Amino acid sequence: MAGPVLVVGAGLLGTSVALACRRAGVEVLLDDVSPEHLRTASGLGAGRPLSEGDLPRLVVVATPPQHLATSIRAALDTWPDAVVTDVGSVKEAPLTALRAGGDDDLERYVGGHPMAGSERSGPLAATAALFDGRPWAVTPHETSTPQATDVVEALALLCGAVPTRLAPADHDRAVARTSHLPHLAAVLVAGRLADAPPAHLALSGQGVRDVTRVAASDPALWLEILGANAPAVLDVLGEVRAELDALIGAVARPGSPDLTTILARGNAGTAAIPGKHGGPVRPTRSVFVSVPDHPGELARLFGDAGEVGVNIEDVHIDHDPGRPVGLTELVVEESRAEHLLAALESRGWTTHR
Incomplete structure (x- = not known):
């Protein structure tokens, strides 16, 4: 991606976008109304604070929903040569607000929404891997240019996500x-x-x-x-x-x-619901294993499953209050379940059929 990327809003999503861009070797500029968030994100290696004279080629707006339209408009006005996108979870409302103020330069705006997040918030919760393998909605409107849409899809790919193109109303x-x-x-x-x-x-x-x-x-x-x-x-x-x-x-x-x-x-x-990598859902089966509740046991269980050649598709852990073990559910391909059960039992694990 040519030229620096400016991320406006150094919260969870904005800082994660910045970290993913830095992981790919892209120069990142940061801006936030909170000096603390800006210092924290910069300290994490997400980029450097925006300076006078910087000319971003892409602006990613990651402000709270009620500020999206205002921040997008400010980005369009301040950097007339930059493509502008956002990571907001709603697309029609900010677009309607932008159109109310005139749409002469909206061809450079293409909405975006990475389908990833966390119960935690703020830059300290951010990670460069947040978007890996996750859907990223790209929502061009009627006057978005193909070039601007391509830039936003390239950002999603650079962050490790899978871009999916939708109209703004369809997205919502x-x-x-x-x-x-x-x-x-x-x-x-x-x-x-x-x-x-x-x-x-x-x-x-x-x-x-x-x-x-x-x-x-x-x-x-x-x-x-x-x-x-x-x-x-x-x-x-x-x-x-x-x-x-x-x-x-x-x-x-x-x-x-x-x-x-x-x-x-x-x-x-x-x-x-689409399966892994967006493909069809493959038949799976759950294998239940009692795991002692002390350090290293879960890693040993995963290691044993890997050594016998079984890929774990998903995992759930049920901690039963008052018991010294947790019941771990390993979700594996249906055809590999019996092989895994036999292998784990031979290695001393207590399984539940």
Whole structure:
């Protein structure tokens, strides 16, 4: 990528973009209203603070959602020869605000949204590997130039991501379905635990942890995200409300074929999620292993699986309170599961079939 990249906003995403660019040998300039964030990101090796006279060729706006349109407009005005993109989670709202102020130079703006993040925030949570293998939506609008779109797709590739081109409105509908709705569903499930009796919470297993994990994210940030994408989120929430009513009716009729249909639709939706590297989902099977809860045991388990030639597709750890072991779930190709079980048992591991 020719010329320096300017990252405006040195939080989690902005600093991660900067670190990924530095990993690829690209010069990076940093700007942030917070001197502390700027010092921290620079200290991490993400780039150097912007100086007077610097001329970026690409500006990446990584400010909070409510400041996106203002920051994008400032970048377009300040650097008239630069392509401008952003990493915001909503694309229609800032584009509409930009058009309200005139669209004479919007051909240099192409929206972007890397589908990656963390429950943590700020530059100290950043990593150059945050986007590796993750989707990165590239959202050109009607007047974006092909050259500007190519530059933004090149940024996604340079950061290790997989660019996917979508219209801004299609993007917002997609993230409402695949990101915002799952977050709200997790919030509702987690909310039912807030006042639960301790005896109930003692029965919590890995399933409830998996479902509620993202509910721990910053509420202030989600207020901004949901406010910016309210129309698309309301559409999918309306669909879920109708399905919830149907589910309540089906559960009230034990043995109802409607309940079978709803559960099967859940299976179909899970199967529709793209598999590794965006390919079709391959059949997998879970292998459960008891792992002593002290240093080095998990590494030894992974090492033993690698030595017998089995690739671990995913892993989950269920810590049972009061027990000196954790139940580790290794997700592997279905055809390799029995081989892994036999191999681990021969090496002294306690497995659960």
